[in-house]
Amino acid sequence: MRVGIIGATGYGGAELLRLLNQHPHVQEVVLYTSSKEGMNIQESYPHVSDIYTQTLKSINVTTIKDEVDMVFLATPPGVSAEWSGQIAEAGCKVIDLSGDLRLQNPDVYEKWYKREAAPLALIKDAVYGLPEWNREAIKKAQIISNPGCYPTATLLGLAPLVKNKLIDVESIIIDAKSGTSGAGRSPSAITHFSEMNENFKIYQINQHKHIPEIEQTLQEWDEKVETITFQPHLVPMVRGIMATIYAKAKQPISEEMLRHLYKEAYKNEPFVRIRPEGAYPATKEVYGSNYCDIGLTYDERTGRITIVSVIDNVVKGASGQAIQNLNLMHGFEESTGLSLVPMYP
Numbered sequence: 001m002r003v004g005i006i007g008a009t010g011y012g013g014a015e016l017l018r019l020l021n022q023h024p025h026v027q028e029v030v031l032y033t034s035s036k037e038g039m040n041i042q043e044s045y046p047h048v049s050d051i052y053t054q055t056l057k058s059i060n061v062t063t064i065k066d067e068v069d070m071v072f073l074a075t076p077p078g079v080s081a082e083w084s085g086q087i088a089e090a091g092c093k094v095i096d097l098s099g100d101l102r103l104q105n106p107d108v109y110e111k112w113y114k115r116e117a118a119p120l121a122l123i124k125d126a127v128y129g130l131p132e133w134n135r136e137a138i139k140k141a142q143i144i145s146n147p148g149c150y151p152t153a154t155l156l157g158l159a160p161l162v163k164n165k166l167i168d169v170e171s172i173i174i175d176a177k178s179g180t181s182g183a184g185r186s187p188s189a190i191t192h193f194s195e196m197n198e199n200f201k202i203y204q205i206n207q208h209k210h211i212p213e214i215e216q217t218l219q220e221w222d223e224k225v226e227t228i229t230f231q232p233h234l235v236p237m238v239r240g241i242m243a244t245i246y247a248k249a250k251q252p253i254s255e256e257m258l259r260h261l262y263k264e265a266y267k268n269e270p271f272v273r274i275r276p277e278g279a280y281p282a283t284k285e286v287y288g289s290n291y292c293d294i295g296l297t298y299d300e301r302t303g304r305i306t307i308v309s310v311i312d313n314v315v316k317g318a319s320g321q322a323i324q325n326l327n328l329m330h331g332f333e334e335s336t337g338l339s340l341v342p343m344y345p
C-alpha cells in the first residue's frame with residue numbers, strides 16, 4: 001500500500017519513517033510538508049539517508065487520493081481539524097496523531113486546547129485508537145484519532161481496575177513523567193538543554209489537555225468517574241513516559257488477585273506486559289518498542305493500589321500505536337512491522 005505522512009519532519013513523522021521502513025505491506029511512502037516543499041527528507045533527518053530519498057511535497061487534499069491509500073497526520077493541533085474530513089471524503093483512511101479529534105464534546109476541546117474545535121460530524125466519525133480496548137471499532141474505521149501519550153500509559157494501567165469497578169474512582173491520582181521528545185522537535189524554553197538537563201519540572205498543573213481525554217474514556221468504562229487528578233512532569237531524558245497511578249481499593253485485594261486480574265485482561269495482547277510480584281518497569285525497558293509494561297502493588301496499610309505503567313512516548317504513545325491501528329484498519333496481523341525488542345541499555 002501507499003502511505004502519506006503529513007508532518008514528516010517532526011518527531012512523530014520521523015518515528016513513522018523508522019517503523020514503516022520495515023512494514024511488509026507498505027510499498028511507498030509519500031512525505032508532505034506545510035513549509036519545506038522540495039527539501040529532501042535526508043536534510044531534515046540524515047539518519048534515514050539512503051533509506052528514504054524522497055523530497056517533501058506540498059499538501060493538496062484534492063489530489064492526495066491519487067498518490068496514497070492512507071494518510072498519517074503527525075501535525076500540531078488545528079491541522080487535522082481542517083484536513084482530516086476532506087482527506088477521508090477523498091477516499092483515504094486517516095490516522096491523526098494529534099488531539100484534534102479525541103474529545104467528543106467540542107466545548108471541552110475548546111476549553112482545554114484554547115482553540116476552535118473540529119466540526120462535530122468529523123469528531124463523531126473518528127474512532128479512538130486504543131487497540132487493546134477498542135479493537136472492533138478500529139477495524140471498521142475510516143478515521144482514527146490516535147490517543148495521547150500520557151492517556152495511553154494511564155488508560156492501559158487503569159482499565160482492568162476501572163472496568164471491573166474495583167477502585168473508588170474519586171481517589172484516582174496520576175503522577176506522570178515524560179522525556180522531552182514528547183514536546184516535539186521545535187525548541188522551546190521548557191525543553192531547552194540548559195533548562196531541562198539536571199532538572200525535574202512539573203508543568204501545566206491541573207491544566208494539561210490530557211486530563212479530559214483520560215476522563216472521557218474512564219467515564220465510558222464506569223459512569224461513576226467524574227474527575228481525576230493528573231500532573232505531568234518533564235524528566236531530563238529523550239524518550240519514555242512513566243505514569244505512576246494511585247487509587248483506593250473498594251475492598252482489600254491480594255497481590256495474587258491483582259496480578260491475576262491484569263494477566264487475564266491482557267493475556268492476548270501482544271504489546272502489554274505485566275511484571276511479576278515485586279518487580280516494576282523502567283522506561284528503558286520499553287525504549288524504542290511498542291510495549292506498555294505494567295507493575296502493580298497493593299498496600300494493606302493504606303488500602304491503596306499503585307500501578308506503574310511505562311511506554312516509549314514516540315512508539316506506543318504515538319507512531320507505533322498509529323501503525324498498530326493501520327494494521328487493524330487494513331486487516332493485517334496487528335503486530336506487523338512492530339516486532340521491536342526494546343533497545344537496552
Ligand SMILES: NC(=O)C1=CN([C@@H]2O[C@H](COP(=O)(O)OP(=O)(O)OC[C@H]3O[C@@H](n4cnc5c(N)ncnc54)[C@H](OP(=O)(O)O)[C@@H]3O)[C@@H](O)[C@H]2O)C=CC1
Nearest residue numbers: 007009010011012033034035074075097098182184185318
Ligand atoms: N512527540 C510525541 O511523543 C507525541 C506527539 N503527539 C502528537 O503528534 C503530533 C505531532 O507531534 P510531533 O511530531 O512531536 O511534533 P513536531 O513539532 O516534532 O512536528 C510537527 C510537524 O508538523 C508539521 N506542521 C507544522 N505546522 C503545520 C501546519 N500548519 N500544517 C501542516 N503541517 C504542519 C511540521 O512539518 P512541516 O513544517 O514540514 O509541515 C512539523 O514537523 C502533535 O499533535 C503531537 O501533540 C502525540 C503523542 C506523542
Ligand SMILES: CC(=O)N[C@@H](CCC(=O)OP(=O)(O)O)C(=O)O
Nearest residue numbers: 097098099148149178179182183
Ligand atoms: C513532554 C511534553 O511536552 N509532552 C506533550 C505531550 C504530547 C502529546 O501527546 O500531545 P497530544 O495530545 O497533542 O498528542 C505535552 O505535555 O503536551
